Amino acid sequence: MTPSSTDVLTASRPSRRRVSLAQLALLVPFVALVIDAWAPLRDNSFLWHIRAGELQREAIEVLQADPFSFTMMGTPWLTQSWLAELAYSYGETLSGLGFVPPMLLAASLVTFVGIGLIAYQSSNSLPSTVVVLLLSTVLLISFVVPRPVLFSYAIFAVVILVWSSPRFRWALPFLFWIWASVHGSFAIGLAFVGLSLIAEREWRWLPTAAVSGLVTLMTAHGLGVVTMLVSFADARETLSLLSEWRRPELLSPVFLPFVFGIGILVFGSLRKRVEVRHLWVIAPFLLLGFSSLRAVPPAWLGLLPYVALSLGPIRFGSERRFAGPIGVVVGLSIVVLPFVLRGNGGLDQERFPVEAGAHLQDVNTFHDDRAGGYLIWLEGPERLVYLDDRAELYGQRMAEFVAVRRLETPWEPVFERDGIEQVLLRVDEELVDELTGAGWTVGFEDEQYVVLR
Numbered sequence: 501m502t503p504s505s506t507d508v509l510t511a512s513r514p515s516r517r518r519v520s521l522a523q524l525a526l527l528v529p530f531v532a533l534v535i536d537a538w539a540p541l542r543d544n545s546f547l548w549h550i551r552a553g554e555l556q557r558e559a560i561e562v563l564q565a566d567p568f569s570f571t572m573m574g575t576p577w578l579t580q581s582w583l584a585e586l587a588y589s590y591g592e593t594l595s596g597l598g599f600v601p602p603m604l605l606a607a608s609l610v611t612f613v614g615i616g617l618i619a620y621q622s623s624n625s626l627p628s629t630v631v632v633l634l635l636s637t638v639l640l641i642s643f644v645v646p647r648p649v650l651f652s653y654a655i656f657a658v659v660i661l662v663w664s665s666p667r668f669r670w671a672l673p674f675l676f677w678i679w680a681s682v683h684g685s686f687a688i689g690l691a692f693v694g695l696s697l698i699a700e701r702e703w704r705w706l707p708t709a710a711v712s713g714l715v716t717l718m719t720a721h722g723l724g725v726v727t728m729l730v731s732f733a734d735a736r737e738t739l740s741l742l743s744e745w746r747r748p749e750l751l752s753p754v755f756l757p758f759v760f761g762i763g764i765l766v767f768g769s770l771r772k773r774v775e776v777r778h779l780w781v782i783a784p785f786l787l788l789g790f791s792s793l794r795a796v797p798p799a800w801l802g803l804l805p806y807v808a809l810s811l812g813p814i815r816f817g818s819e820r821r822f823a824g825p826i827g828v829v830v831g832l833s834i835v836v837l838p839f840v841l842r843g844n845g846g847l848d849q850e851r852f853p854v855e856a857g858a859h860l861q862d863v864n865t866f867h868d869d870r871a872g873g874y875l876i877w878l879e880g881p882e883r884l885v886y887l888d889d890r891a892e893l894y895g896q897r898m899a900e901f902v903a904v905r906r907l908e909t910p911w912e913p914v915f916e917r918d919g920i921e922q923v924l925l926r927v928d929e930e931l932v933d934e935l936t937g938a939g940w941t942v943g944f945e946d947e948q949y950v951v952l953r
């Protein structure tokens with residue numbers, strides 16, 4: 501007997517109310533993001549951004565010169581992230597550092613929801629979307645830090661989505677104005693739009709792309725955004741002294757998903773899913789990913805549509821499904837679990853010189869960029885620092901600091917020139933033994949840091 505159409509509909513309804521493993525797997529990134537958001541705060545760059553925002557709130561203007569160091573005080577310098585810094589300052593005013601975990605979670609959720617939508621839009625497959633999300637979680641989780649670059653990931657994901665939906669492309673100039681006010685990586689987003697325009701030969705959108713570029717010159721810094729990009733390009737050698745600007749290791753846990761993504765792209769080209777015209781976008785973003793560790797996240801985001809396109813619709817075989825109520829309970833458990841496992845946030849007491857900082861005298865102090873960011877947040881700008889991680893500002897001074905720290909350059913002339921009367925360093929550094937042998941005395945010491953005078 502042939503079943504009626506009503507019988508067929510009735511029989512199909514229960515499957516619609518079932519929850520698949522793939523749907524539950526979509527929640528895995530959320531677990532990682534919550535735990536990461538409430539991990540101890542380890543980013544020293546973020547700390548000085550808070551004080552920069554406070555100074556700009558008080559002055560009602562963006563910073564034009566260095567206000568934080570006794571080595572570069574007054575030197576022309578533009579902070580590329582003035583809008584994010586204002587938000588940080590307001591957040592700290594309202595809740596101290598308590599605003600950091602919710603902010604991290606909210607911004608990273610925008611990024612990962614965007615990644616999921618990009619992947620599903622390109623692959624039209626839930627299992628493929630899960631694969632892309634899991635790879636993205638492994639690759640991006642170590643980059644989910646509270647510094648302004650966090651917002652650039654979220655904006656980039658939204659830009660990709662907007663570009664893929666022509667009826668929303670009118671929003672691109674607004675997005676790029678915000679991006680240029682938050683982080684200098686807006687140039688990567690403009691490159692993505694321009695290269696996508698060439699690849700898709702949609703010349704009618706050239707005016708929109710041009711306006712998107714022009715509005716980046718209409719932020720609080722005006723043409724200064726170009727100056728900032730040039731200063732970073734000129735400081736490439738100095739930036740390489742920072743670990744995040746070094747070339748990524750191919751088989752490192754962070755970079756391995758990127759390598760896996762390259763394999764998927766090759767697979768997609770063999771299946772004729774990736775076309776030659778797509779290389780306009782794929783090739784530059786592959787090169788970007790190999791340029792430095794810091795460039796891996798935006799490179800991955802730029803490649804996402806093509807990675808998902810290469811995967812296409814895939815199946816996990818006979819996928820198990822849970823009854824609706826069971827699936828809801830399991831899903832809620834996955835959502836709640838990370839809040840049970842999360843930490844308390846706050847500063848990482850071992851990474852920053854919390855105790856040692858309290859024992860510093862108000863004199864010129866020699867220290868590293870990690871301590872610099874912390875001291876600016878703790879007492880800046882009243883306490884001026886030796887340096888922090890603004891490599892584009894310090895330039896050769898940062899290279900000199902590294903050489904002194906490694907005993908490759910005599911410390912005496914540097915200390916005499918800069919009037920150094922105090923040193924704050926990790927206890928296991930060679931320079932500490934050198935200074936104590938030269939008569940410097942210990943003013944404070946714990947398991948991580950030592951203060952010498």
